[in-house]
Amino acid sequence: MLPNPKPEIQNRIRLTAEEGAWLAGEAGPAIRRAMEIVAALAQIYGAERLTPVASVQISGVSYRNIGAAGLAFLRKWADEGASVRVPTTLNPAAMDLEAWAEQGFDPTFATQQQAVIAAFARMGVGGAGGESGPFPTCTPYLVGNVPRLGESVAWAESSAVAYANSVLGARTNREGGPGAIAAALVGRTGAYGLHLAENRRATLHVRVRAALRTISDYSALGALVGQRAGSRIPYFEGLPLERGAPLWEENLKALGAALAATGAVGVFHVAGVTPEALAGPVLAPAHETTTVADLAPGYAALTDAAARPALIWIGCPHASLAEIALVAELVRGKRLRLPLWITCARPVKAAAVAQGLAGDIAAAGGRLYADACLAIAPVRDLGFAAVMTPSAKGACYLRNLAGVSARFGTLEECIHMAVTGGE
Ligand code: F3S
Numbered sequence: 067m068l069p070n071p072k073p074e075i076q077n078r079i080r081l082t083a084e085e086g087a088w089l090a091g092e093a094g095p096a097i098r099r100a101m102e103i104v105a106a107l108a109q110i111y112g113a114e115r116l117t118p119v120a121s122v123q124i125s126g127v128s129y130r131n132i133g134a135a136g137l138a139f140l141r142k143w144a145d146e147g148a149s150v151r152v153p154t155t156l157n158p159a160a161m162d163l164e165a166w167a168e169q170g171f172d173p174t175f176a177t178q179q180q181a182v183i184a185a186f187a188r189m190g191v192g193g194a195g196g197e198s199g200p201f202p203t204c205t206p207y208l209v210g211n212v213p214r215l216g217e218s219v220a221w222a223e224s225s226a227v228a229y230a231n232s233v234l235g236a237r238t239n240r241e242g243g244p245g246a247i248a249a250a251l252v253g254r255t256g257a258y259g260l261h262l263a264e265n266r267r268a269t270l271h272v273r274v275r276a277a278l279r280t281i282s283d284y285s286a287l288g289a290l291v292g293q294r295a296g297s298r299i300p301y302f303e304g305l306p307l308e309r310g311a312p313l314w315e316e317n318l319k320a321l322g323a324a325l326a327a328t329g330a331v332g333v334f335h336v337a338g339v340t341p342e343a344l345a346g347p348v349l350a351p352a353h354e355t356t357t358v359a360d361l362a363p364g365y366a367a368l369t370d371a372a373a374r375p376a377l378i379w380i381g382c383p384h385a386s387l388a389e390i391a392l393v394a395e396l397v398r399g400k401r402l403r404l405p406l407w408i409t410c411a412r413p414v415k416a417a418a419v420a421q422g423l424a425g426d427i428a429a430a431g432g433r434l435y436a437d438a439c440l441a442i443a444p445v446r447d448l449g450f451a452a453v454m455t456p457s458a459k460g461a462c463y464l465r466n467l468a469g470v471s472a473r474f475g476t477l478e479e480c481i482h483m484a485v486t487g488g489e
Contacts, residue, residue, distance in 0.1 A: 079108055079256075080115045088252060096148035096251065103248035108256025111239075117218045117257040119238075122150065122250035123206050124191065125157040125222035126243030128442035129179040137178065140185035143247070150190040151253035155206040157223045158384070158409070158439035159183060163202075165435060169407075170448045191250070202437045203411035205319070205384040207234065210413075215341055218261050220249035224332075225383045225459060228322030231333035233315060235341035237261045240332055260332050266342065267350040268301030268335050270294070275359040278306055281389070282456040282476045284317040286364030288324025289458035294356055297330040301349050303337045314339070316386055320457065323383050327459035365474050368461035373452035373471030378484045379440050380477065381409035382460035387417050390434070394423040396481040397430035403487035406432035406480075409439060432484070441467045456480050 081089065089105060091098040108116055126132050132139075159179050161169055166176045183200055191200050203209060204223045213219045213236030221227050222241040230236040239259040241249060249255045259265055272291050278284060291300055302321075307314055318336070325331035335343040342348050380393060385408055393408060408427065410418070415436040418424045424434045441463035445453065452471035453464050456479075461472035475483070 078112070078114055079105055081105070085116060085252070085254065094147065096143055096146035099143075100148070100248035100251035103244060104252055104254055104256065107245050108258065111256055111258040113256035113258035115257050116254040117261055118253055119152055119220040119249055119255050120213055120217045121152055121206075121211050121219045121221075122154040122241075122246055123157065123211065123219070123221035123223055123226055124154060124186070124243065124246045124250065125241075127157045127182060127186070127202055128160040128439070129175060129182050130160050130444055131442055132182065132243075134178075137182055137185065139244075140182060143251075144185045144188040148189050148251050150250040152250060153211060154191045154250040155211045156183070156186055156191055156200045156202040158202045158204055158442065159437050160443040161438050162435040163437045168433070169435060169438070172447070175444070189247075189251075201412035203384050204439065205229075205386070205411055208384070208386055208414060209411045213238075218255070218257075220246055220255040222246040224326035225319070225323035227332050228326045228334065229319055231260055231266075232322055232335065232340050233318045237266075238332075240326075266299065266333055266348075268299045268348050269350050269353045270298040270300045271349055271353050271355040272300045272302045273355065273357045274302055274304035275357055276361045278317075278361070280456075280476050280478075281313060281316050281320045282458075282474075283361055285320040285324045285456065285458040286361040286474070287358060288321040289328045289368060289462070290358055290361070290364040291356070292325040292327060292329030292331055295325065295329045295331050298354075300325065300331060300334045301337070301343070301353075302334065305336055305339070307336060307339050309339050313388060316389055319383055319386075324458040327462045364458065368458055368465075368472060368474035370452065370465075370471040370473060373473060374488050375404065375452045375454035375473055375483055377450040377453045378404055378406045378480045379409070379453050379455045379460060379464075380406070380457075380480065382439070382441065382455060382457035382463075385410040385414065387414055387421070387423075390414070390418045390423050390427070391421075392477060393432070393481070394426040396478065397432055397484075398426050400430050400485050402431035402484040404484045406430075406484045407440070408432065408434045410434060410436060412436035440464065443468065445470050454480050454483050
């Protein structure tokens with residue numbers, strides 16, 4: 067270990083010789099600034115050391131959110147020659163990077179959004195698993211960025227954090243935007259919070275007595291429990307879920323996304339299903355217990371009943387191929403009266419095109435868009451004042467971030483709405 071050259075982070079953080087040299091500026095200004103951010107965050111959260119990370123997932127990609135100042139910040143780092151040290155993927159952008167004109171985006175906005183992606187690409191941010199990139203997605207684990215059990219990563223997207231921690235058994239806190247970029251440049255993050263085994267035990271025992279039949283039911287359950295849990299760690303008992311059964315990962319993807327959206331849940335455990343619950347007892351001795359017997363309040367709380375949807379949005383988090391197949395099955399041979407947009411990762415879209423699913427959906431009038439998330443898009447400017455979705459997180463964020471009315475229903479209800487137009 068070297069003496070820490072920054073007096074303000076001398077107190078507790080022990081740095082390796084390499085980390086100390088980076089902090090001293092020996093690898094250039096970009097790496098020094100990244101180390102300053104990583105070390106300062108580690109100190110704030112009480113870490114004693116940094117931990118190497120196997121991958122990073124960056125948020126703060128939508129030009130609508132980061133604006134000109136954010137773009138300038140990224141360009142400065144790229145101009146200084148900053149380059150990521152570990153495989154790094156990007157959260158969604160506001161728009162499909164290729165089909166944005168069809169979506170109705172303004173060319174000026176599209177140019178700025180492309181510039182954000184280009185700045186990340188100059189820093190080496192790309193696809194995972196050998197894919198060329200970047201291809202923005204909130205489901206990096208579906209397209210090659212798949213952390214292993216017990217492995218530390220530094221991910222920023224809350225739904226992906228919940229999935230990585232809970233379903234894959236990897237370890238990550240929810241990184242902020244600049245913190246994740248800094249972690250990617252130095253391949254480190256602070257060893258605190260969910261990186262430590264003692265902080266991953268469940269503190270809220272959730273007894274599920276409601277019937278769960280659909281992916282959106284898991285989303286409704288997550289919305290209800292997220293509100294009750296706050297930052298506590300839920301342990302679910304009574305879910306009709308078997309590891310390896312059809313759609314088990316999609317159900318957990320929806321559950322985790324909703325938990326993280328209505329609460330601050332970074333990890334959850336499911337009896338007999340998730341890896342840490344399979345390995346042994348995960349309930350902390352001091353815990354509370356709650357029971358969920360009815361999902362209807364979860365749907366109702368995220369529905370603006372008076373609003374008539376102008377768009378149906380599926381793919382929050384980004385849809386898997388199995389979810390796209392479900393949609394294709396429901397719309398095959400039908401003619402939709404409302405626009406139906408499905409968002410997914412670019413490689414998933416390519417697979418859906420190759421399997422003919424995208425064609426079936428297009429024949430009914432629906433569209434598959436890669437790279438995009440509606441919650442961070444200028445939805446009103448695109449002409450939609452109310453949106454229906456089978457995702458609790460989607461409904462929550464449409465209201466709170468996009469500023470439009472939302473309706474939360476099952477996938478079947480969403481397709482029915484698309485077919486009937488609400489009449
Ligand atoms: Fe993904 Fe956007 Fe939903 S980032 S989880 S599609 S709000």
